[in-house]
Amino acid sequence: MATVREGSKGVLLVVDVQVGVISEAWDAPRIIKNVSRAVERARAEGVPVIWVQHSDRNLVHGSLEWQLVPELKPAEGELRIDKSHESSFEQTTLEQELARLGASHIALAGAATNWCIRATAYGALDRGYDLTLIKDAHTTGSVELDNGTKIEALSVIQDLNIVMKWLSYPGRANGTATAEEVSFSNPGGTR
Numbered sequence: 001m002a003t004v005r006e007g008s009k010g011v012l013l014v015v016d017v018q019v020g021v022i023s024e025a026w027d028a029p030r031i032i033k034n035v036s037r038a039v040e041r042a043r044a045e046g047v048p049v050i051w052v053q054h055s056d057r058n059l060v061h062g063s064l065e066w067q068l069v070p071e072l073k074p075a076e077g078e079l080r081i082d083k084s085h086e087s088s089f090e091q092t093t094l095e096q097e098l099a100r101l102g103a104s105h106i107a108l109a110g111a112a113t114n115w116c117i118r119a120t121a122y123g124a125l126d127r128g129y130d131l132t133l134i135k136d137a138h139t140t141g142s143v144e145l146d147n148g149t150k151i152e153a154l155s156v157i158q159d160l161n162i163v164m165k166w167l168s169y170p171g172r173a174n175g176t177a178t179a180e181e182v183s184f185s186n187p188g189g190t191r
Contacts, residue, residue: 002128004171005104010184012042015052015088015110015120017072020065025111025139026153032071034137034179035109043075047184048101050079052088054116086119089127098129105130105187109137109179114156121160125169130187133164135176 017035022028042049051074055061061082074080083092098106106124108131110117117138124131138160143151165176173187183189 002126002169002172004128005130007102007104008130008185008187009102010105010107010187011048011050011098011101011103012038012107012109012184013050013052013088013094013120014039014072015108016054016112016116017069017110018053018059018065019067019069020059020063021054021111022069022139023065024141026141026157027139031111031137031139032069034134036071038107038109038134038137038179038182039072041179041182042107042184045184047107048079048103049074050081050094050097052081052083052092052094052110052116052120054083056084083116086116087123088116088120089123095127103129105132105173105185107132107134107177107182107184109134111139113138113140113153113160114143115140118160121164121174125167125172125174128172130172131164131174132182132187132189133161133174133176134179134182135161135164136178 106129140153142153175189
């Protein structure tokens, strides 16, 4: 069993809202606006904002595609974490930074829902953090399977929103909330 984190100190974790990730994502302008709203609210409440950026052979560190979308700008002093795996926890300093901040609750936003958001959400819960998925501030692209079946992005997003609302981990709270209603100190829910 994971070590359950004590307290109710929250952070906002913004994952992979990068030019090359968002370029083909569902409803990207609205999602970016909602991520921006969550960032504004976190800053106004004195909640740390942590920015994560993915790089791999298709998303080269430092390239235009690797950059955060122009609408989102980290503020002076906000943490930035580079990753090369889907989970923001794997082979990064995220867990050490969360410990340094005394964080026990993660509000999560970003892209791509079916890859890095899902892996980071499960990674947080597996490590004993409470989690709130900001249900209107994550996105992905549609997926076409080898047999021609297409899984629409909205279905993927709705699936993760449902899972994060009903999933149960011992000693942890998880849930969903909109960017407007998310509580950074009330794990798993709204203010």
